[in-house]
Amino acid sequence: MQEYLAYKCINNFFLLERRIVETYRAAFSFKDLHGDSLLFYRSWEVITYIKEEHVPSGLHCTNIYPAWEDARQTNEWPKFLGYLKTSRKAAFVSTESGQLYILPSRLNEEYSHAVVRYLTHGHGVTRSQIHVKSEDHKSKEMPESRTDDRSRSENSATSLTGPRKNYACAHPSYLKTLAQSHSDWIFGAIAEFVDNSRDAKATMFDISIDMIYSRVVGKDIPMLAILDDGHGMSHEEIMKMMSFGRKEPNANDPNCIGRYGVGFKTGAMRLGRDALVLTQTTNSRSIAFLSQSLNEDKDNIEIPIVTYSRKGQYMEVDTNIQTETSSNNNLKAIMEFSPFNEYFIGEKAGLFDRQGTGTQIYIWNLDEWGSEYSLEWVNTNGSSSFYQGDIYIRSRRPRSRLGQMTKEVPLDYSLRSYLEVIFLDPRMKIKVQGSLVKSRPLAKFLHKTSIENGFVSEKPVQLILGHSQLDLEQGNCGIFLYWHGRLIEAYKRVGSMIHNGEKSHGLVGVIDVTDVMDDDSGRVWVHNNKQGFVDCEPYALLEDWLSEKADDYLDNTVDKVNVKKGGVRYKPDREWVQCNKCRKWRTLPTDFDSRTLPLEWFCYMKPVNGKCEMPEQKLDSGVITISSQRTGYNCKENSAESEHEDDRQPLKRLRRGSKI
DSSP states (O other): OOOOEEOEESSSOEEOOSSOOOOOBOOOEEEOTTOOBOOSSOOOBEEEEEEGGGSOSSOEEEEEEEEOOSHHHHHHHHHHHHHHHHHTEEEEEEOSSEEEEEEEOSSOSSOOOEEEEEEESSSSOOTTTOOOOSSOOOOSSSOOOOOOHHHHHHHHHHHHHTTOOOOOOOOTHHHHHHGGGGTTOTHHHHHHHHHHHHHTTOSEEEEEEEEEEETTTTEEEEEEEEEEOSOOOOHHHHHHHHSSOOOOSSTTOTTOOOOSSOHHHHHHHHHEEEEEEEEEOSSEEEEEEEETTTTTTOSSOEEOEEEEEEETTEEEEOTTTSOHHHHHHHHHHHHHSSSOOHHHHHHHHTTSOTTOOEEEEEEEEEOEETTEESEEEEOOOTTOSSSOOEEEETTOOOOOOTTOOOSOOGGGTBHHHHHHSSBSSOOSEEEETTEEOOOOOGGGSOEEEEEEEEEETTEEEEEEEEEOHHHHHHTOOEEEEEETTEEEEEEEOOGGGGTSGGGGTTEEEEEEOHHHHBOTTSOBOBOTTSSSBOOOHHHHHHHHHHHHHHHHHHHHTGGGOOOOTTOOOOOOSSOEEEOTTTOOEEEOOTTOOGGGSOSSOOTTSTTTOOOTTSOOOOOOTTEEEEOOOOTTOOOSTTOHHHHHHHHHSOOEEEETTOOO
């Protein structure tokens, strides 16, 4: 019996077990106590396995004894009964004449016989099925439960129908279907891995594409690699990750993004045909292989998994989970259909520190765009901060948005631009093609900032509005909607933003809609690909509220802001820098030129000259801050006098509703 994870379809029934439980077509010959043959090479097909407590009461009962024909039958019989006993299950068999439930004997530890409880469809069970003495007897080992006539009738009705139900079938073509979740935007697939890393409490996320040699095709092919330093996954956790959907693990955790149990599968299959996962905890290491190539021409999805446990300083096959033979078979399947051999796997495992934890994901046979790949990548040019590596969507096409006229939306096709703003409060270090992504929490990078509080569906919400010089230059505007701190919808135009053209350019809003989009009954109004919201009443009310606030801001504030396209007249209200160690944000003095900061900055450096233990500054709530012109951002050429005057102007603070 091979011990790999698979979706075994038995009469349209999913079996997801730690080990495959084969469909036992009994090749055993059974004899009764008198030596009379009960079964003459008749196959019994086990349709499914059910819990012992679900076996109907009031059934006839007898014992069966095996008469083995060969060594295989001798070995399989105790394995079969052993599985039933340890899992407390019964094997259900349906025949033309009746229904049978096979259970292990409770009194016999040597598995010399089994107990059969049965119900006939007609006047008895024929000899070709199973022979029972003329007097039906009840098993002394499994006495019939006492039931009244009514419950006995109900049990009989239940047993007549049996446990047969209609279940879906997991054919390997389903792996292709999973990829359709992110068919409209491939970066949504990458976001699934970013979410998983954040949920695993990772402090580092690294994504890159490099060329590697594949023995399978005999040439170099691109492979996408994703690494994090999260807490890793145990055998049970990686089994859940490989299953197709699972119970919400941390639905009540406000910092947890995962909800549906399908993110890894949909993301991996969108990016490529084959994916290998290498994960390590403090006590274990597991390898899992999700592959369309492996499952071609198969009827069921096979997912090889090998798990090791720590023995001192070394990792050895965990024989409590699988045998050496099974692990070798699974490794053989991985090496046959992937570029990985034992040395390559060992090299990647070496990326974990001796006591380190984390997860590595490798995806190859990447999605194609015509004769090229859907993704294209640029490596970092040395140490230059101006030529940092990036991964692009080859088509460079912006996503469709209501009222959008510009085609210059970098976050739609540049992974670096997207990851800069993916989190409302970024703490995790992110690298693309080996170079650090400089996070850009939008709420901290706005000019003429206004903070508006209100209620939507009786849930509190806070909207931060302001002007972004970068978006002004690109002709973009709109609201960024975050859910559990993760960007779901970008540049959503509301109210007059949809139609008023250049007047709205540069206007950006930021809002976290977690409370509104998480229903009190447990429902979540977010698409399962986490790239949009469900059309529902809370979302419609939210749009109305956002439209009102955005229009008020345009009417009362924007017309008074003198921002010129093509210039750099205004800095954000406050300029911020993030420490590369503690990941806290620090405000910069108004006269400091942020362009002189190194790419990797720490709290002890100028101009803060502090320590990581210092508390993080926060933006005051309910206050509109209006910045003055500052040194280096004056559009008047050669006007030293103007610069000195601007330096002397204090920062103005106005309460909402005050006139400017």
